Amino acid sequence: MTFVRLGYVAMSLKVPNSSPSQTMTIKNFSKIENENAAILKLERITRSNLHNTLRILRHNAAHDIQFYRMTSRLVPLATFEGLPDWDYMAAIVDSLEEIGKFVAEKEMRVDFHPDHFVLINSPKNEVLKMTVKTLILHKRLLEGMNIDPKHRCVLHIGGVYGDRVLALERFIQNWMLIPTSIQNMIILENDDKSFHFEDTLYLCEKLGIPLVFDYHHHLAHHENKHWEAQWDRIVNTWSPSPLPVKMHISSPKNEKQFRAHSDFVDVEMFMDFLNEIKGSVDQIDCMIEAKRKDEALFKLMKDLKQYDHIEINDGASFYIK
DNA sequence: GGTCGTCAAGGGGTG
């Protein structure tokens, strides 16, 4: 028997006007003549993003959803080079604490997936520098919420740069340049066109990083179709982690745009996965990456009811026998 | 009130 919790990404389609990713671009920032006023606007937007994050978490709690990926755009321009000194933490400590308190009280799992320009295996020094800077921002936000940053940030391996094997080795080289406290935050996901799960497993086992298995990505890009033969190794990468094994589930938009995400998760595709792994772990957290966000989660829970060996626990978790 | 181009940031592919 395996206990499964579902989560979703960044925004709710059920809570009205609750965007946690409102933003301000550097162009707009520069348009405001009074720099103080511009900073105040930035702070207002940031606090609104945090407030909406809390509203979404309350909505999650009301529907027994314990798993949620926060947006990485909570603090616009936080890592932008050349912005006048802005102590963004000072303006948001209270909001962060409030979120953290709620998360702890409801025993939720929250994490981040920094954007695609956060990558560790880049040959460009500047890119690596920005990567570390952005990860430090994530660490501060988590610490502000009193959440242990360990294994809270999902990343991809990065680019191929013409030589996949070399690119993997460069990941290892660059990894050694990253502060341990930042390394500890990271978990790695197989992607849909460059690095399949065996590449990812190679790095994860070598460097002691948990592997987030993305089933959709695997179907889109693999050398060896049979992931299930290696599943125990994937599970093993989580043994040093305080958190349960985590995976990503989404469905192709259509045959032609296979890599694009569909509105909802195909329940049969999800069951194919679950039937392979049931019993192999006590618990697994599944992050739904569908266009319809929490609506897709609710629909999936509904679709799961038809299976006899699924026992619904509450609104967003179940047992599979 | 709806539509569409733009946005700080990377990488891949094409010609």
Added chain:
DNA sequence: CACCCCTTGACGACC
């Protein structure tokens, strides 16, 4: 090297 594509959501200019 130049250019466009991917991808995500939000914003804001414009009609």
